[in-house]
Amino acid sequence: MTPSSTFIELDKSIHDRKSFDCGTEELNNFLQQFAMRHRDAGISKTMVLPAKDNEADICAYYTLSHTEIQRQTLPQSLAKKLPHYPIPVMLIAQLAVHKGAQGHGLGKAPLIRALQHAYEVNLHLPSYAVVVDALDDAVQGFYEQYGFKVLDTDNHRARLFLPMKTVAQLFT
Secondary structure, eight states, rough: OBBOOOOOOOOOTTTOOOOOOOSOOHHHHIIIIIHHHHHHHTOOEEEEESSOTTTTTTEEEEEEEEEEEEEEOHHHHHHTTTSSSSSSEEEEEEEEEEETTTTTTTTHHHHHHHHHHHHHHTSSOOEEEEEEEOHHHHHHHHHHHTTTTEEETTEEEEEEEEEEHHHHHOOO
């Protein structure tokens, strides 16, 4: 499966969501059953990287949404500079690569595009950071290699964050 070069918004009339398999049922189910519903409800946007030879096939995808974090979950050095109410952040709610495209460094592409997308939104609707919930230790390690730091842990899943100032440095 060879990826195209551009992420586009998920379109159920074009993209074959049912055949997407990244090896993690939770991520497969989100794309197949909930991505379009969430978009239609106005709570998230899913972007896909189609295959070069067949744009119906999805090589990778990411989903962005807004959320908030509590000030006290941040390291004290960062928290002391922020107000005492919930802090707005962008959430990379989902990010996955199809099994047929794994093992070739493709996981980096949706992450970079998701961060760029978050940065572009941030220019119009500021957020303090980008956060992500790691499904397991391997996923946590993936994000940590790109500078994400653990914010907190809930139900054995780490929530990690990358300050938007750091994200901005990547794209300015």
